[in-house]
Each structure stands twice: as C-alpha cells, then as structure tokens.
Amino acid sequence: MIIDAHTHIGFGKAITKSAKQLLAELDRGHVDKAMVFAGAINACTNEALLKEIAPHKKRLFGVGSVSPNGPKSYRPSLASMERWLKSGELRAIKFYLGYEPFYPNDNRLRPYLRLLQKYDRPAIFHSGDVYNVVKGAKLKYAHALHVDDLASEMPDLKIIIAHLGSPWIIDAAQVCYKNENVYADCSGFVYGDFTPVKRKEFAWVWKEFERVTESNGRILFGSDWPISDVRPYIEVVRKLAGRHSAAVFHKNAEKLFGI
Template sequence: MKIIDAHIHYCPKKPYFDTIAREAGHENTESHLLREFKRLGIEHAVVMGNQTLDSDAASFPESLSWCVGIDERFFTEETPSWWYDRTERLLASKACVGIKLYPGYSHHYITDKKYEPIYELAEFFHKPVAVHTGATAGTGAMLKYSHPLIVDEAAVRFPGVRFVLCHLGNPWITDAAAVLDKNENVTADLSGILEGNPSMDQFLKDKAGYLSHIRTWLEYLDRYDKLMYGTDWPLANMEGYIAFTMSLIPEKKWDQVFYENARRIYGL
C-alpha cells in the first residue's frame, strides 16, 4: 500500500523535537526519517510550517512538500504587507503546497479580516489552507480559537478556498464531523490523535471507548474522500500510527485515506 503522510514537522537538531522523537521511538534526523519512509512505504509527506516564512526550505528532501506557516508574529509585526508578498512568492513554488494557520497559538480567529488577503492568495494558487484545530501544546494557547466550528464560518465566507481541519479537531470530533459534513470545501487530516509509541494492542484495548467514538463519527460522516492520513511526526511512531489509522478506517477505504486524498487535496 502506498502512503502519503499529510502532516509532519521537520525540525532537525531542535532539542524539543529530538526529545519527542526519542519518546516515539525515532531519531529526529533526515537520514532516519527517509529510512523509515522507505521501510514503511511512505512515498511523500507534507511539512507543516516550513519554519515560518524566514526560510525557502531549500534544504528539504525531495520527498517532502511543505505549507507556508503563518504564525503568531503575523499579528505582532508592523509590516503585514511583507507577509503577503512573501506568502505569494512561496506559494508560487511547486514544493509549497498550501498554507498553515495556528489560531490557538496566535490568539486570533481565522475569520479575522487580516487573513483575507491570505485566503485570496490561497484561492488564486489553488492551494489549501490547513488549520490547527483541537487541543494545543502548552498552556499559552487558547482553545476557543482552535475549535473546529470556527472553520465553518471561514468556509462559508470563502467558498473558493479549501480548508483542512488538522487533527480532526480532536477532542471535538463530533463538531469536526458536522463541519466536514456541511461544507464541501472542508477536509481533514487524522494526525496528532495518537502520541508516542505505545503498545498498539494494549492501546487499542485500553482506549476502546475513545476509538469507538472517533469511528462512530467517521461512519456518520461517511466521506472518506475528505480524510487524509497524517502522523504529526515526530510526535508519534510512524509504524504504530499506520496500524492505529487502519483500526479507524474501513479497509476498502485505505487507498483513499492513506494516499489518494492527500495527492488530490495538496496537488502532489
């Protein structure tokens, strides 16, 4: 089975990412990542953030595409025109396949008027806007900004933009399913739901109720063409996450969720 990981982070030599990679049974290095890709049949991956707009990500391996990261500095710096110009230039690159927003960390709703030129660029270049939805890392973020229901308003106001609910809005799975069901221009990735490297057999047993809840609402939605496999690497063990995702998705839909949808949505 061919696989595209629609949501990873690529931060070699960063102490925080070194630590969480070890906890997930990995090494936070390019060589290790590419070895795991080859071993597990992962053909491609999409990096979220590309280390903000400061870098052209020229050092990324060919097997990685990336999204422009619009982080909290977008609302604190006094030269927003620089952000628009820089975003436009990066979106013109083939390797750049979308835009990533971090509303919980930026403390602004994605419906803020300041984002409107960003959405115009996304529509012009036919590239999706991925939005961090659901729980956040650390205590400095604000959850009200990352609730998946906020994407509903953005999807209505900007029908020409394709939005991606990163992390399926977890733990607001029910709300995320409602947003996906209502809006044809909203899709989701399944990343960041599982962390670390637990024993998968034990995890599936211990978390049966939690997994049943997710599975129930995915079945309710019944739009497997809208769901993309993703891990949030290095947060989670890749081999374990494949097994975890297989437990959520009917086997007849694996090709869609693991490969075809990401290829279509991110234009890979």
C-alpha cells in the same frame, strides 16, 4: 502509495528534527511522500523549511505558515507567499489556531487565503487540544466549529481541520459534513506508539467521525511526526479506513496538494 499529510521538522525547543531524520522515519513506515510544516512553534521559518527540504524534492513537500501575531520572520510578505505557491515550493499554509490567539476568519488571514484559493491549495488549521507546554496557548481559538465561519464565507477555499478537531470530534465532523470544501487529517493522537487503550479510543474517534459525516472519504492520513511514530499510525489507520483507504492514504492528498 502512502502520503503522510502532517509532519514537522524544527530547530527549537519543542521539536528539533531535520529532514534527514524525517526521511529515516518515513523509510521505516514505507511512506512515499510527506507534507512538512513550517511554524513559529517549532522555530522553523518558511525559508528554513524550504532550505531543509530542497534536496529531497521528490519526497518532501513544503507547507508554509503564517503567524499574524508573530514576529516579522513568521509573517511572510504576500509577494513571497505568492512566489512559493506559484512555484510549487509550498503546497499549503498551516495556521496554528490555539497556539496563537486568532480565529480562522480573522481578517488578517484573508489575503493569504485568497492566494491559496487562487492557486487551489488548502489552508490547514491546527484544531482541538493544544500542548500545555506552549505558554499562553488558548483552547477556544482551536475549536473546529470556528472553521465553519470561514468555510461558508469562502466555499471555494479548500480547508483541512488537523487532528480531526480532537476532542471536539463531533463538531469537526459536522463542519466537514456541512461544507464540501472541508477535509480533516487524523494526525497527532498519541505520543510515540499507540497503547491498547489508545487504539480503542482512536477507533471510537474514527467511527464517530464516520457516523456524523456518513463517510470517512474526506480524511487524510497524517501522523504528526515526531509527536507520533509513523509506522504504528499507518497500521492503526489501515484497519479503519476500509473502502476509503486509497482516499485516506493518498488520493485526497494528491488532489489537495497537487503532488
């Protein structure tokens, strides 16, 4: 069983991909299920995401998004968010730190985070580098160390640091090590396939994370498709996950997302 915990569809300039295209990529990698993210950055509202994945309920699971600084279509009402979380149409909320200038413990997120806690679903934070094609993105907000503030203030909220916080791997790992409610996904390290150099670099990143956390049992496999190709990503992670393979490839995702 393989679950890809981090994929995108979109209808904008940054990403133009449909659910059908995602499914074709998942088939190429023999991936069973995927978490699919909404987001202003990809011109994909929560409503558009739900409509797109609705015919594929057994394989595609929705991750909503909230942009506290964004236009109204990306600031869903609490009532809508609660309806989606309660019904299981959405299994988490992604917040695009860095791409949008706010911190994880920004008060405007709290009502949504309390909903996530109520339904025992995770908050996912973009962490680490930001693509500079996105105008106005600011790195400091995406530093994983800021997740510690929220993780310690809401210890019962499950949190996922996306991209292992790269390049601030040690900081992200330390936040996971200190806070039992914090996980990390390993997505988005390469454009397309891994070059031999990138394979080595990724292995180093993985080992650093493992060294600081004394385990890799809280990592989730994620590709960040269509940024990274799914099949080579699985091959690279499979070599590194070792005894935690089941946790990395599906058990953590099953538990966190309830799928």
